[in-house]
Amino acid sequence: METAIPESRATDRKALVCQSCEKPEARVFLELGEVPTNSMVLLDTKEKAVSYPKGKLTLAFCESCGFIFNPDFDPALVDYSQSYESSQAFSPRFNEFAERLAKGLADEYDLADKTCVEIGCGGGDFLQQVELQGIKAGIGVDPAADPDHRVENSTTNLSFIREFFAEEHGNLNPDFLCCRHTLEHVPDPAAFVRTVRRSLGEESSVPVFFEVPDTLRVLKEAAFWDVYYEHCSYFTPESMAALFEQEGFTGVRTELDFDDQYLLLHCKPARSTSHADSSKSYVRDLSEDVEAFSEKYRAHIAGWSKFLADANDAGKRVVVWGGGSKGVAFVNSVPGGDLIDFIVDINPAKQSKFAAGTGHRIVGPDELRTAAPDVVLVMNPIYVDEISETLLGMGIHAEVRSV
Numbered sequence: 091m092e093t094a095i096p097e098s099r100a101t102d103r104k105a106l107v108c109q110s111c112e113k114p115e116a117r118v119f120l121e122l123g124e125v126p127t128n129s130m131v132l133l134d135t136k137e138k139a140v141s142y143p144k145g146k147l148t149l150a151f152c153e154s155c156g157f158i159f160n161p162d163f164d165p166a167l168v169d170y171s172q173s174y175e176s177s178q179a180f181s182p183r184f185n186e187f188a189e190r191l192a193k194g195l196a197d198e199y200d201l202a203d204k205t206c207v208e209i210g211c212g213g214g215d216f217l218q219q220v221e222l223q224g225i226k227a228g229i230g231v232d233p234a235a236d237p238d239h240r241v242e243n244s245t246t247n248l249s250f251i252r253e254f255f256a257e258e259h260g261n262l263n264p265d266f267l268c269c270r271h272t273l274e275h276v277p278d279p280a281a282f283v284r285t286v287r288r289s290l291g292e293e294s295s296v297p298v299f300f301e302v303p304d305t306l307r308v309l310k311e312a313a314f315w316d317v318y319y320e321h322c323s324y325f326t327p328e329s330m331a332a333l334f335e336q337e338g339f340t341g342v343r344t345e346l347d348f349d350d351q352y353l354l355l356h357c358k359p360a361r362s363t364s365h366a367d368s369s370k371s372y373v374r375d376l377s378e379d380v381e382a383f384s385e386k387y388r389a390h391i392a393g394w395s396k397f398l399a400d401a402n403d404a405g406k407r408v409v410v411w412g413g414g415s416k417g418v419a420f421v422n423s424v425p426g427g428d429l430i431d432f433i434v435d436i437n438p439a440k441q442s443k444f445a446a447g448t449g450h451r452i453v454g455p456d457e458l459r460t461a462a463p464d465v466v467l468v469m470n471p472i473y474v475d476e477i478s479e480t481l482l483g484m485g486i487h488a489e490v491r492s493v
């Protein structure tokens with residue numbers, strides 16, 4: 091697949107309506123072209139992978155509230171009935187975080203014998219963590235939930251509703267409401283948070299907890315492999331707090347966790363509906379980060395494109411290690427990504443499949459014995475040592491580089 095270095099648009103900047111503060115003050119700052127509409131999916135054949143539906147990935151920045159979003163996002167291209175839970179659920183480090191988070195929330199909000207509702211619960215893994223804290227009932231609302239799902243070792247009442255969250259779900263009478271890694275998939279977050287607020291009723295004091303990826307890190311590191319089609323809404327601590335205050339929540343507190351990759355927000359419904367338009371002095375700093383991101387992003391992609399071309403000229407075999415969304419986003423974003431021979435992944439479920447978009451084949455490490463690589467590109471620096479050792483153990487002396 092041919093991709094071009096993304097252009098930043100200095101001209102033709104039409105003001106767009108921000109889907110967070112709803113003011114017409116957002117402008118496009120980066121156009122990334124067409125990308126697969128699902129970066130997690132792996133296909134059975136190369137043909138299916140290459141013809142997988144694509145959508146336009148564009149980034150706009152709101153100069154009023156700092157929200158970043160894809161104005162070209164088309165929800166019709168996304169299958170919300172599929173769970174987007176990443177393979178991270180198999181990572182001990184990720185599970186340790188979820189367990190610690192559930193315990194922290196249970197302690198802070200005294201959840202023993204309470205009813206907890208989770209919006210966008212996916213397979214129910216986190217609800218089960220919360221349940222272990224001794225709650226009365228846990229209810230998950232998610233179009234991808236399985237209503238017949240029975241969680242192993244469940245001691246209390248967990249149930250699942252296979253629907254998009256709506257105002258009527260306030261009838262579930264939650265004592266605590268949480269929503270993790272869902273808001274970044276919602277194209278109209280103001281309307282969504284308003285629905286959540288209305289569902290609780292005017293007199294409510296139910297604690298509310300939301301979690302999304304933090305965008306400030308993505309901007310600072312120009313981590314282009316963390317920008318996907320499915321993620322249409324990007325928040326920083328300040329822009330997310332501003333949205334919840336605007337939609338009738340108070341006591342808003344944000345924090346970063348999981349190596350500062352995740353943004354956590356706690357709040358409660360406000361009784362009055364006074365919309366104090368607080369000063370948004372953070373937006374100026376953020377707009378500088380956005381400008382810098384645009385530059386860094388293009389430099390980063392151009393750099394990797396040149397690296398692949400040079401390696402190809404020198405007759406080197408380059409492979410990517412990591413068949414998750416980062417690896418798939420990488421091969422789809424970098425012009426000349428087709429010069430990468432294949433993607434290696436240790437998960438047998440992914441092997442012999444093909445990455446959406448470019449159609450790269452996913453292979454197990456054993457394949458490297460017959461097709462020894464000269465360069466192995468590692469998608470997450472955490473795994474560089476582990477992968478280097480694996481390669482040496484196989485007698486492969488390749489250059490291991492972290493992206």
Ligand SMILES: [Zn+2]
Nearest residue numbers: 108111152155
């Ligand atoms: Zn805005």
